[in-house]
Amino acid sequence: MSRSEILAELKAMLAEFGDVDPQLVDEQTAFIADLGLDSLVLVRMTVVAEERFGVRIPDEVAWELDTVGSVVSYVEESLSRRIGAGGE
Amino acid sequence: MSELVRFLREKVWLLGDTRWYARVDSVGGELVEVERLGYAQLDARARAVGAWLAGRTPPGARVLLMYPAGLEFLTVFLGCLYAGRVAVPAPLPDTDRRALERAAGIIRDAEVDLVLSDAAHRPALAAWLTGPDPAPPAECVATDSAGLPDPGTWSPAALEPSATAYVQYTSGSTSEPRGVVITHRNLLHNLLSIRQTLLPEEVLDEFRHDPSQCGAGWLPHHHDMGLVGMLLGPLASYGNLVFCSPVTFVAHPQLWLQMISRYRAFYTFAPNFGYDWLLRSLRNTRLTDLDPDLDLACLRFALNGAEPIRADVLNAVARRLAPVGFNADVWAPSYGLAEATLMVTGTTCGKGPTLGRFDRDALEAGRAVPAPDGVDLVGCGRPVGADVRIVDPDTAQPLKEGHVGEIWVSGDSVADGYLGDPRTTAEHFAATTADGEGPFLRTGDLGFLQEGELFVTGRAKDLIIANGRNIHPQDIERVSESTDPATGLCAAFTLSDASGREHIVLVQEVRPLHLDGRTPASLADLVRRRLAHELRLAVQVVVVGPMSVPRTTSGKIQRSRTRDALRAGRLSPLHCDLALRH
Numbered sequence: 001m002s003r004s005e006i007l008a009e010l011k012a013m014l015a016e017f018g019d020v021d022p023q024l025v026d027e028q029t030a031f032i033a034d035l036g037l038d039s040l041v042l043v044r045m046t047v048v049a050e051e052r053f054g055v056r057i058p059d060e061v062a063w064e065l066d067t068v069g070s071v072v073s074y075v076e077e078s079l080s081r082r083i084g085a086g087g088e
Numbered sequence: 089m090s091e092l093v094r095f096l097r098e099k100v101w102l103l104g105d106t107r108w109y110a111r112v113d114s115v116g117g118e119l120v121e122v123e124r125l126g127y128a129q130l131d132a133r134a135r136a137v138g139a140w141l142a143g144r145t146p147p148g149a150r151v152l153l154m155y156p157a158g159l160e161f162l163t164v165f166l167g168c169l170y171a172g173r174v175a176v177p178a179p180l181p182d183t184d185r186r187a188l189e190r191a192a193g194i195i196r197d198a199e200v201d202l203v204l205s206d207a208a209h210r211p212a213l214a215a216w217l218t219g220p221d222p223a224p225p226a227e228c229v230a231t232d233s234a235g236l237p238d239p240g241t242w243s244p245a246a247l248e249p250s251a252t253a254y255v256q257y258t259s260g261s262t263s264e265p266r267g268v269v270i271t272h273r274n275l276l277h278n279l280l281s282i283r284q285t286l287l288p289e290e291v292l293d294e295f296r297h298d299p300s301q302c303g304a305g306w307l308p309h310h311h312d313m314g315l316v317g318m319l320l321g322p323l324a325s326y327g328n329l330v331f332c333s334p335v336t337f338v339a340h341p342q343l344w345l346q347m348i349s350r351y352r353a354f355y356t357f358a359p360n361f362g363y364d365w366l367l368r369s370l371r372n373t374r375l376t377d378l379d380p381d382l383d384l385a386c387l388r389f390a391l392n393g394a395e396p397i398r399a400d401v402l403n404a405v406a407r408r409l410a411p412v413g414f415n416a417d418v419w420a421p422s423y424g425l426a427e428a429t430l431m432v433t434g435t436t437c438g439k440g441p442t443l444g445r446f447d448r449d450a451l452e453a454g455r456a457v458p459a460p461d462g463v464d465l466v467g468c469g470r471p472v473g474a475d476v477r478i479v480d481p482d483t484a485q486p487l488k489e490g491h492v493g494e495i496w497v498s499g500d501s502v503a504d505g506y507l508g509d510p511r512t513t514a515e516h517f518a519a520t521t522a523d524g525e526g527p528f529l530r531t532g533d534l535g536f537l538q539e540g541e542l543f544v545t546g547r548a549k550d551l552i553i554a555n556g557r558n559i560h561p562q563d564i565e566r567v568s569e570s571t572d573p574a575t576g577l578c579a580a581f582t583l584s585d586a587s588g589r590e591h592i593v594l595v596q597e598v599r600p601l602h603l604d605g606r607t608p609a610s611l612a613d614l615v616r617r618r619l620a621h622e623l624r625l626a627v628q629v630v631v632v633g634p635m636s637v638p639r640t641t642s643g644k645i646q647r648s649r650t651r652d653a654l655r656a657g658r659l660s661p662l663h664c665d666l667a668l669r670h
Contacts, residue, residue: 004531033613034619039624040338040365040555047339060182067620 001053001079006072009052014068017045053080055079089244089449091170092253092272095279096323100131106299109322109329111158112347114340119350121330124161127323130166131505135239137167137231145202147245147286150174152195152203152226157333160206161309162319164231168254169272172245175254176200176267177310180209181216188216194257195226195264195563198507199524203228240369249273255507256312258426267507268426277500278316278429279324281303281473286389286420286434287325295326295354300567302328304353306337306344306362313394316430317357327354337362337391341369342378344371345412349382355437357391360398361556363405385413389437392466393422399443400588401462416440423468424543427516427529429501432476433542435469442467442541451545454492456536467541474499477521477536484522492536492545496521496528503529515526552592554625559592561647564619564627571618574611577639579650580627582665591666594619595630595650597637607665616665630654630666 011022018041025065026082037045045064049055049071055078057065065071091095099107105126108193113122125133153175155161161177168175174356176198181187194200201382203226205213210230230467239665253275255267283292296303303322307314314334322329330351332343344366348356375382392402417463419441422434435441443466447459474497478487481494497597505513520526534546561580568578576597582590596615598608613627619627636659638649 017369019371030617030620032624032626033617036626037627038555039557040361042624043335043338044341044369047335063624066617 001075003058003070003072003076006075007068009073010049010068013045013048013052019047024026025068027067027072029068030066031068032066049075055082089167089245090172090251090272091249092276093244093247095276096166096320097131099323099326100127100180103299103326104128107322107326107328109162109319109331110351112330112332112343113336114332114343117340119343119346123159123520125163130159130163132239133163133236134166134170136236137164138170138241139237139239140231140234141167141171141173142242142245143237144172144524145173148174149202150176150198150200152191152198152200153177153199154180154191154203154205154209155309155524155578156206156544157211157309157331157336158206160232164204165254165309165315165319169629170242170244172247172251176257177254179308179310180205181199181212187190190257190265194267197265198255198267201226204231206230207233213463239562242290247272250299252504254315256426256503257310260313266509266512268592269504269507270429271504273355274429274501274503275320277473278431279320281501282317282321282431282434283325285436285470285472286391288439291437293327293416298591300328300352301326302330302351302353304330304344304347304356305358306332306334307358308334311394312424312426312430313357313359314398317391317393338365339433341366342373345382345384345409346379348384348387349379349412352386354386355389355391357393358389359395359556360392360401361395362555363392363560364398364401365555367401367408368403371406375409376635382412384409386416387414387418389420390418391420391422391434393434393468395556397421397467399468402441402443419538421466421468422472423470423495423533423535423542425531425533426473427531429503429504430493431472431501432497432531433469434472435467444538444543444635446543451492455493456490456538456543463541465545467543468535468537469540469542470540471542472501472502476530476537477525478535479519479521479528481530484520486521486523486525487536489537489539490543492534495531495535495542495544496532497531499524508537550581552580554582554590554592559625561625564592564594564623564625565645567619567622568596568615571615572602574599574606575615576634577637578628579641579645579647581647581651583651583655592625592627593630593651593654594627595632595654595659595664597634598631599634612663612665629663630659630661630665631663632659632661 014020053075105128110124141365149635178191179187208229214228254271257267305318307318321505417440420435424431445462447457447462450457477496479492479496487493505517519528519530535544564580578596580594583593584590608631615629638646
């Protein structure tokens with residue numbers, strides 16, 4: 001999955017679960033400080049992101065991922081690490 | 089044997105494994121049952137835990153329980169009751185970043201030497217407990233791999249009703265945890281009172297004779313409603329329970345509906361935010377797409393409690409779910425708090441909710457006056473084995489029906505007090521009315537009685553309730569004040585918008601000398617981001633000049649006066665995140 005594909009999927013999730021217009025989202029967008037998402041939406045998005053991207057996002061990591069770009073990078077790295085380690 | 093343990097084990101002798109507890113999960117969008125134990129199996133494992141605890145801890149020892157949602161927690165909790173050891177349930181750190189900090193506070197406060205968990209979580213907990221960090225020394229054991237003794241080696245502990253059953257950590261800001269001491273008498277009394285008030289005799293008979301009656305829920309077991317209401321309630325009233333973890337519910341809200349439908353649940357229960365979250369998550373969904381066989385006609389009792397109850401949420405959920413058989417008469421609002429074990433007032437099954445409209449100005453002046461265009465309030469039912477009074481909080485004068493005052497409670501469900509804190513215990517648990525009656529528990533909540541039914545008009549002073557989290561304004565203020573040299577004193581509170589939805593607002597004083605050419609708007613942005621990062625809260629920030637936040641003569645900030653001043657346009661903000669309506 002490329003960086004732009006991950007970003008597109010994340011924007012789709014924000015629209016589906018947070019009612020956020022994808023036009024308003026870029027990599028700098030912060031989930032709480034900019035979009036005002038509440039903790040329920042964030043927990044739901046974290047679990048669904050794990051399922052859709054096939055990566056583990058431990059809670060102590062999730063807490064630090066406060067912008068769209070940080071999630072994209074985390075997912076990208078996790079996926080490439082897995083391929084590097086002979087996964088998939 | 090303790091009367092409480094006898095009461096619980098009586099159900100095991102009567103019903104054996106014909107009744108059960110089951111946990112489900114969502115796997116690829118499908119409901120999957122992942123574990124199940126019958127009453128007798130549960131009892132056997134609890135006796136094994138009891139025997140094991142008796143062999144390695146002194147009577148009355150406090151034991152911290154840090155478990156994921158599941159039946160291992162329930163068996164160990166019962167094992168503690170069986171052995172006369174005091175369970176202290178606490179959340180695992182993976183549900184909340186501050187949970188470790190909180191657990192460290194609890195270990196210190198409750199003088200815990202032993203932490204119990206499961207094999208999956210023990211390594212991380214043990215590393216933390218032996219590490220250099222803040223954890224006080226305590227041993228961590230995984231009960232699911234501990235090699236427990238034979239259940240037959242357990243012998244009942246002789247316990248007085250006044251013996252401590254468990255400690256429920258509840259209110260109190262992160263830095264000062266507050267443990268409510270619940271006795272065997274409290275728990276037995278509340279379980280029996282809930283059963284008697286909520287379940288009419290004929291419904292209880294159905295439960296006694298029909299092995300298929302089931303409850304469905306997803307509450308965390310370290311909260312009073314999850315522990316007493318969800319996990320212990322079924323044992324007390326001969327029922328089965330299907331449940332999932334709170335995180336599973338938040339991630340897959342529709343699983344709640346599937347549990348009710350698939351297991352033909354008779355009852356369910358949640359705080360207001362749970363029903364609201366379900367509604368929000370269903371916004372873009374067709375119910376029949378979810379599950380073509382979804383059918384909620386089995387549901388005859390839907391408890392709503394532990395948080396302010398909103399009439400618009402009750403109505404909207406009922407409307408949304410009506411096509412799949414949800415009946416608005418099943419709503420059962422209730423009121424309670426951990427200091428009274430769980431429930432104080434509740435609505436009998438089959439009765440339906442009481443909705444009322446009251447004049448807003450009269451309410452603010454302390455009178456409940458029905459008005460067709462007034463504020464919607466939901467009645468929280470009648471006292472559940474408790475004596476409930478409405479009292480003037482300043483004069484301690486008891487007030488008549490229709491007058492708003494502080495809710496005071498007495499009865500056998502009211503706890504002994506806070507662990508190791510006689511001063512706060514005396515403040516909260518030993519109130520006497522002006523005419524000399526008492527002792528009463530002061531709930532700090534405001535309300536009135538109408539025809540014997542309790543209406544709650546305001547929750548504990550200053551407490552912020554957001555999505556099932558109880559947030560102390562002090563926690564928000566502490567983070568904000570430490571954000572930047574330019575952030576001075578501040579006050580956090582909630583404000584409702586035109587649609588009645590509550591927002592968290594922080595009025596932040598600026599220290600102009602430390603602004604260094606930055607704008608108030610950029611300071612607000614900094615604070616908003618810091619609060620989002622540290623507390624995971626979306627907060628609207630209002631920046632004001634020095635000495636703008638109202639204070640008492642001793643210099644303490646006054647949150648409700650700050651809110652009033654903001655609403656009345658008396659604050660002259662330098663920056664404001666919200667559009668104010670004057």
